Amino acid sequence: MIIENYTLASSTSHATPYYVIRGELPGPVFMVVSGIHGNETASIRAAQNIVNRLRQGEQYIHRGTLIIVPLMNQKAYRKRIRGVPDLNRTFPRTRNAAAKHPVSVALLQLVRRYRPTWYLDLHEANGLSQRNPKRLGQTIIIKPGSRGTTTARRIINGINGSITNSAHHFNIRFRERPGSSRAAVSRILGAKAFTVETCWSLDRELRIRYQIDIVNRFLRSAGLTW
Numbered sequence: 001m002i003i004e005n006y007t008l009a010s011s012t013s014h015a016t017p018y019y020v021i022r023g024e025l026p027g028p029v030f031m032v033v034s035g036i037h038g039n040e041t042a043s044i045r046a047a048q049n050i051v052n053r054l055r056q057g058e059q060y061i062h063r064g065t066l067i068i069v070p071l072m073n074q075k076a077y078r079k080r081i082r083g084v085p086d087l088n089r090t091f092p093r094t095r096n097a098a099a100k101h102p103v104s105v106a107l108l109q110l111v112r113r114y115r116p117t118w119y120l121d122l123h124e125a126n127g128l129s130q131r132n133p134k135r136l137g138q139t140i141i142i143k144p145g146s147r148g149t150t151t152a153r154r155i156i157n158g159i160n161g162s163i164t165n166s167a168h169h170f171n172i173r174f175r176e177r178p179g180s181s182r183a184a185v186s187r188i189l190g191a192k193a194f195t196v197e198t199c200w201s202l203d204r205e206l207r208i209r210y211q212i213d214i215v216n217r218f219l220r221s222a223g224l225t226w
């Protein structure tokens with residue numbers, strides 16, 4: 001396994017690190033993005049923890065290539081705000097349109113270069129989906145008709161089996177959000193793209209654990225780890 005670190009949007013004031021981790025065997029490209037919203041700190045910490053574990057040899061990528069951008073919106077994170085503008089509305093809405101922010105431009109360049117089959121965007125949301133179907137806390141979101149539906153359902157069943165408090169159980173949600181990174185990546189590349197949302201009102205350590213657990217389940221499912 002080889003770990004390389006680079007800087008996204010390196011020539012701008014939005015510069016942020018990203019990591020390319022290559023397994024020894026050929027396999028799919030899997031991209032994980034976090035911190036598009038600067039106040040969703042458990043998802044950011046989860047992505048950073050995964051990078052740290054890989055660097056310390058506590059976790060291993062056997063096959064394929066994993067690309068992680070742990071903190072997309074550095075400026076918003078410093079202020080612990082969602083971000084102005086909302087980065088998740090700056091991605092192109094059609095195949096040939098351009099992104100509207102230096103970081104989203106740079107991320108799309110990365111996406112076009114590596115062409116991931118899998119794309120995970122880590123977020124946090126209000127409320128528990130198990131209690132209120134309109135809430136997005138504790139969900140995996142995909143576009144209606146996505147090829148990733150079976151995988152998302154399997155991962156939700158798996159993680160729910162490990163969560164004793166059923167109020168914390170995850171649910172699948174079908175949404176298409178124009179301008180989001182997930183919508184752009186699925187439209188441009190046809191990638192299997194997912195948004196992971198933990199619930200903000202839960203204990204932070206627990207949210208971090210849920211986020212890491214879900215990413216690891218996806219990595220196993222995609223064959224990068226075993």
Ligand SMILES: [Zn+2]
Pocket residue numbers: 036037040122123124
């Ligand atoms: Zn978010």
